[in-house]
Amino acid sequence: MLDTSLIDWSRAQFALTACYHWLFVPLTLGLAVIMGTMETLYVIKKDDFWKRAARFWMKLFGINFAIGVATGIILEFEFGTNWSNYSWFVGDIFGAPLAIEGILAFFMEATFIAVMFFGWNKVSKSFHLTSTWLTGIGATLSAWWILVANAWMQHPVGMAFNPVTVRNEMTDFSAVAFSAAPAMKFLHTVSSGWLTGCVFVIGVSCWFLLKRREQPMAKASIKVAAIIGLFSALFIMFTGDQSGLQMAKNQPMKLASAEGLMDGGKNMPFSVVPGIKIPGMLSVLATHDINGYVPGINDLINGYTDPITGEKHLSADQKMVKGRLALNAFRDFKKYEKTDQAKKDSAQLVLNKNMKYFGYGYIKDKHELMPKSKIVLVYWAFRFMVGIGVFLSLVMVLMLWFGRKDKLENNRWLLYTALYSIPLVWIAGQCGWILTEVGRQPWAIQDLLPLSAAVSGVESSSVVITFFLFLLLFTALLVAELTILLKAIRKGPEPIVESK
């Protein structure tokens, strides 16, 4: 029997690393845009005011950057250390984006960040500005490739199973890298990073205004961040809507869980919170049609016929039967691979016919497909993410409104609101990933490979030790980063000193 605690601890370790990683990366993405914009203003206006502001945010960027890189390398290697079956089963497709990320994005980031930090007095203004933007573009490109990989896990396309090599092999690179799913995932995630940076900059700037320090820089930073932040918020809404459509199409169980929807139907209401519903809204979100049909968890488990298209959808039991047929056929294929061509071909026919359900072959109990305990988590994660997003959009509008009238300092309630909004944007980001990742359990790759068949063959005791090792390490480093950040913020921007 497979050690179930091994799966749980491996999941916990990966979740821990991903959650910590996503504390640092969105700030990197967001601050990159802010400091790039400010340095551009410095070069265009030739005004040291903008250079000083850009350098201040750059300093905070630097404190945050390294720990994001550090947690990122662990994530990359954990695919191998903790999910070794996964690494072989889909490595032919999944490895490529990671390698491209390294070649195209990481080197760009690593090269130009050195120029950005140490090149102020060594390279020309335009080369420095280019380096600042290339650092941000490198970080953003890196997000593109890792999100391509993640989107592929949610909706595997562009590949075919090869029973000889016992893995899925890529057949269409453009489908993997450039289809709608990765594009939307990238735009949604990166724009949420921009919003994170903007909320951080606004919150810190409001603290300066509350302390009556550095008012000109704080007001200018608020203006820049609120414009970018509002743009990001609108972008997040659009891409979120598109992601919802894709979720309804490709991962209906995730959508049903996010809604806590047990029984589906047409013209379905959206649950704002338990007890408050907006009629027809869920159908609109899922299908862009108020009368659209949305299946519930029971429908997906028991099978259903879409009343609009007439399309029949198999029950979990039926999918599991087909999955077992695929697994059995694969075993027969391997058994007769070198000894009996006819039996081998016949096994391959059955395998090809049922390959779509291959992953269901590993599922022993249909309730594994959506354990009730996870529904509560996914339901609330979705609401917190959307609720906080709407709230922060409002904060951006208010900042722009009062900032335009130069009345920010007169409205201390707004300054406090913005300051205390800083943790909210991180909560929203974490909730987004909880929705994305917990919502698709038990799949490592949707319908193709459950976690139970993806895990490495190590003892759970080893993973327990590394889990606590990383927990201790990441927490200590997070605390150190926060105290360093707070000290650097309290100190404020440095005066501009030109080197000889």
Place this chain on the structure above:
Amino acid sequence: MITYEFLQQYWWLVISLLAGLLVFLMFVQGANSLIFAVGRTEEEKKLIVNSTGRKWEFTFTTLVTFGGAFFASFPLFYSTSFGGAYWVWMLILVSFVLQAVSYEFQSKPGNIFGSKVYRRFLVFNGIFGPFLIGVAVATFFEGSNFIVNKASMGLLDNNTISHWANASHGLDALLDPWNLIFGFAVMFLARMEGSLYMINNINDKEINSKLRLQLLRDTVPFLILFLAFLAHILVKDGYGVNAAGVVSMVPYKYALNLLHMPVVAVIFLVGVLLVLYGTIRSIISKKYIRGIWSVGIGTTLTVIALFLLAGYNNTAYYPSNTDLQSSLYLGNSCSSYFTLQVMSVVSLLVPFVLAYIIYAWRAIDKRSLTKDELKEDEQLY
């Protein structure tokens, strides 16, 4: 028509190149391991940290790219080695994570643990990073203890395709003396590179003379260990693969590989000579500061040659001592033809990437780092 075999060989060459560059760039680790040995005063320690602090991301990125490229081109290695030798890779990771944050945090107010702790992290990574990576590479010649059975994927339970054959999860590599010898050789090589890099990058007479002495101290054990390992692999049996994919022990396999692949032999010889030339001239001449380049290029070439010896000419590059037929060779562990082809197109961008790295590097390193610069620069570690 580009054949599948050609793509496999091409990607092994790319992996070898990345490995070579990684060992060259481990001058960062080598220099960091000398923070307390060479840097006696606070100012000297700061010089060392700020000198390597402008380059550490190249090493780190090369390590990440090495991992990513291995995953993309030889996923069965990624799956078998990382999933099996769990503890070796985890230790390597932890040491690099500690390094990544230590630069930025060490001199910042509020860093909780104090600069000494972060510098010790750098020393820890500087010693254990190269040593463990050296041990991992030595297993390419010495073999490891794992079993691969891809057909397990068809089982309902216990479907993990690769298992480590004992509970050590890779730590058993530390019991093989030849792995240790190569691990220590790589560690001393990194220290030599670290000294040479600082001789080139730091403009300070006192540090410079200490570094040249340190270089001599690290060169002697490196040469002894490296030559011992070299002699060992040239006389030992290697892991050959026949046309049917059957792995067997072949007497003098690596010596034969060297004879059958004269180009590799030349690369190896040129690499070793460049390392020796750069090192000896740097020890003898007090004015010579460019040793890092000949040693760096020499190291890269030597590592490339070692990787080619391990993987080319029908050799199993990741052999299993537990089950010889579980050994990994290029043909049974690589990605599909299509993926290797796509990745090969992407790899054409590598020269462009190298070009902008060189350009940016030169822009930053126009002048050597001095104690005066430490006083006037606002951006310091």
